[in-house]
Amino acid sequence: MKRHLPAALLTFGILLVSACSASDQAAGPTTPVDNVAPTSTTSASGVQLAAEPVSPPELDGNLTGDDLLVVIEARWMCDVQRFAYSDLNAMNGALTERLSAHGFGQTDYDTFKADLEIRVDLREQVLVEYDAYCTDG
Amino acid sequence: MRTRIILLLAAILMVTTALPAAAAPKPDVDKDVELTNYETAAIVAGDSAWIALNWVGGGGDAENFQLVVKKPDPGVEIRYPDNTGTYTSLWADDMLSDGEYDFTAVHVTVPYSAGSDIKLLFTLTYDHAGKPKTRSFNVRVPVVQYAGGEDLQQVTESLGEVSLGESAWVGVSYAGLAPRLDDFQLTVTDAGGLPIVYPADGSSTSLHHNARLEDGETDVARFRVDAYDVEPGTYTIQILATYRKDATPVELTGSVKLVVVTPTG
Numbered sequence: 001m002k003r004h005l006p007a008a009l010l011t012f013g014i015l016l017v018s019a020c021s022a023s024d025q026a027a028g029p030t031t032p033v034d035n036v037a038p039t040s041t042t043s044a045s046g047v048q049l050a051a052e053p054v055s056p057p058e059l060d061g062n063l064t065g066d067d068l069l070v071v072i073e074a075r076w077m078c079d080v081q082r083f084a085y086s087d088l089n090a091m092n093g094a095l096t097e098r099l100s101a102h103g104f105g106q107t108d109y110d111t112f113k114a115d116l117e118i119r120v121d122l123r124e125q126v127l128v129e130y131d132a133y134c135t136d137g
Numbered sequence: 138m139r140t141r142i143i144l145l146l147a148a149i150l151m152v153t154t155a156l157p158a159a160a161a162p163k164p165d166v167d168k169d170v171e172l173t174n175y176e177t178a179a180i181v182a183g184d185s186a187w188i189a190l191n192w193v194g195g196g197g198d199a200e201n202f203q204l205v206v207k208k209p210d211p212g213v214e215i216r217y218p219d220n221t222g223t224y225t226s227l228w229a230d231d232m233l234s235d236g237e238y239d240f241t242a243v244h245v246t247v248p249y250s251a252g253s254d255i256k257l258l259f260t261l262t263y264d265h266a267g268k269p270k271t272r273s274f275n276v277r278v279p280v281v282q283y284a285g286g287e288d289l290q291q292v293t294e295s296l297g298e299v300s301l302g303e304s305a306w307v308g309v310s311y312a313g314l315a316p317r318l319d320d321f322q323l324t325v326t327d328a329g330g331l332p333i334v335y336p337a338d339g340s341s342t343s344l345h346h347n348a349r350l351e352d353g354e355t356d357v358a359r360f361r362v363d364a365y366d367v368e369p370g371t372y373t374i375q376i377l378a379t380y381r382k383d384a385t386p387v388e389l390t391g392s393v394k395l396v397v398v399t400p401t402g
Contacts, residue, residue, distance in 0.1 A: 077191055077238040082346070084178040084186035084353045088218060088242060091187055113229055116237060123236040127193075130238060134173075 069112045070125040072098055077126075078134035169196040169265050170233060172274050178355040179279035179292050179312035183249035185214070186353070189240040190259070190276065194233040199263040199270075202231045204241050207258045207273075212248030215257075233263070251280045279355065281312045288315035288382055289350055289389065293357075296374070296395040299364045303400075304334075308357040309376060309393055313350040318380040318387075321348050323358040327375040331395070332363040350380065364397045371396050 063071060076095055085091040099109055116122050170192060177188040190204070203224040206215040217225045227239040247255060259274045281290040292310035299305045309323065322341040325333045335342045336359065344356040358378075371394055378389040 074238070077240065079346070080189045080240055081174045081191045082178050082354055082356060083351075084180055084188055084355075085242075086186065086353075088187055091189070091242060117234060120236070123234070126238060127236060 066112065066115070066122065067125075068102055069104065069108070070122065071129055072102065072104070073112065073116075074126045074129035075133050078130055169194065169270075170199045170202075170261065170263065170272065171195050172276075173238075175275070176277045176279065178353065179281050179290075179310070180245060180247045181283045181312075181314075182247050182251045182280050183283070185244060185246035187242050187244050188278065189242055190274075191238065191240045192227070192233055194235045194237045197235055197266055199233040199265050200231065202227050202233055202241075202261070202263045204243070204259055204261050206243065207260050209257060210255055212250060213255055213257075214246035216244035216246075218242060245278060247278070247280055254279050279310065279312065281314075283314065288318055288380070288387060289313050289378070291376075291378070291389070291391045291393075292355060293393055296362075296393050298396045298398050299362055300400045301364055301367070301369055301397055304361055304363040304365070306359050306361050307395065308345075308359045309391075310355055310357045311344070311350060311378065313352050313354045313356075315382060316352050318350045318382055319348060321350050321358070321378065321380045323360070324377050324379075325360060325374055326377050326390075328362075329372045329374065331367055331372055331374065331397070332365065333374075334361040334363060336360075362395060367397055369397050369399045 076098060080091065080094070083094070085094070095109070096106065099105065112122075116126070171194075173191040173193060174189075177190070178186075180186050180188070192202075203221075203226055205217075205224045209215050217223065225241045225243050227233060227241055229239050233239055243257075245255075245257070255278045257276045257278060259276055261272045261274065263270055279292045281292060283290075290312050292312050293308065296307040296309070299307070311321075321344050323343070324335075324341045342358050342360045344350060344358050346356050350356055374393050374395055376391050376393060378391065380387055380389075
């Protein structure tokens with residue numbers, strides 16, 4: 001994906017958004033929030049809303065680098081639509097949790113997403129993994 | 138670089154993908170942008186939550202990606218991320234590339250009075266090959282009722298129709314309300330004479346993604362109905378969901394309707 005803001009502005013944005021943990025930032029043409037701790041809130045009806053999946057799905061331990069990020073990306077794109085989130089920080093925290101569980105940070109993910117923009121083979125791998133993991137039936 | 142294989146893969150994927158429940162994707166002639174989930178995660182009546190709609194690009198870049206909800210039902214409130222304000226866009230940025238997945242987040246408040254699922258009409262605008270495009274998508278948001286103390290709730294009440302003489306995989310969706318429920322299994326205790334088959338010819342079925350249901354998660358348990366040598370009509374299928382809450386085994390009974398219809402023509 002193309003980045004629309006210079007790195008310095010993105011960094012500033014990350015710091016600003018991180019400072020405003022209660023606000024609903026993230027979707028849209030800005031960078032996702034980095035290093036936001038997952039949150040969990042109780043709704044008006046008393047239901048404990050999901051902050052994130054309790055444990056990231058187990059992946060093939062032999063995967064590394066882009067191959068591992070391909071699997072994480074495909075499964076994240078599938079799983080995110082199955083959950084209701086109390087706030088956007090919780091949504092972003094769910095991804096952060098998955099990344100950190102496999103030794104990746106937000107910078108690694110941003111680099112991977114940028115590579116997806118220019119590498120057809122990576123997008124094909126995500127499509128295949130998404131299909132295998134998420135397809136009905 | 139764009140390749141034909143990406144287009145083919147995306148097209149095949151969209152034809153075969155439907156999540157999280159049994160709702161089939163609507164016919165869609167435009168393949169440059171595809172919505173993969175016409176049914177979202179469930180929301181409790183009286184509650185509000187962020188839900189995600191997942192998209193995949195299928196033919197060139199879709200730029201300036203903007204999504205809004207048109208005329209929600211009374212009592213249903215819609216909110217978008219603060220940084221976009223009057224619409225929502227993709228999580229990473231505002232462009233969906235060919236063969237790329239990304240999602241949009243929308244905040245939905247469901248009134249306490251909501252007695253059934255709500256439908257949202259989304260209008261999507263984007264630029265494709267330099268030309269503005271507008272698309273509309275109907276999306277179902279399952280609504281569950283919270284009575285207190287529940288671990289999970291059955292979302293699906295009707296399995297729809299199956300033609301006489303055919304078999305069909307059907308799904309019962311569940312929304313998790315407790316933090317973590319393990320070893321989820323579903324069995325049909327009484328199908329009113331309808332033959333039931335479980336995946337891998339097993340004695341029960343589990344959830345599609347895994348046997349764990351978490352709070353805020355909606356997942357579906359599937360089984361096959363063989364509508365051979367049965368009478369047309371409406372069947373009430375009794376079901377039993379079992380799961381483990383920490384170390385405690387728990388059971389939840391329920392039922393779903395299924396209609397066996399005589400094929401026309």
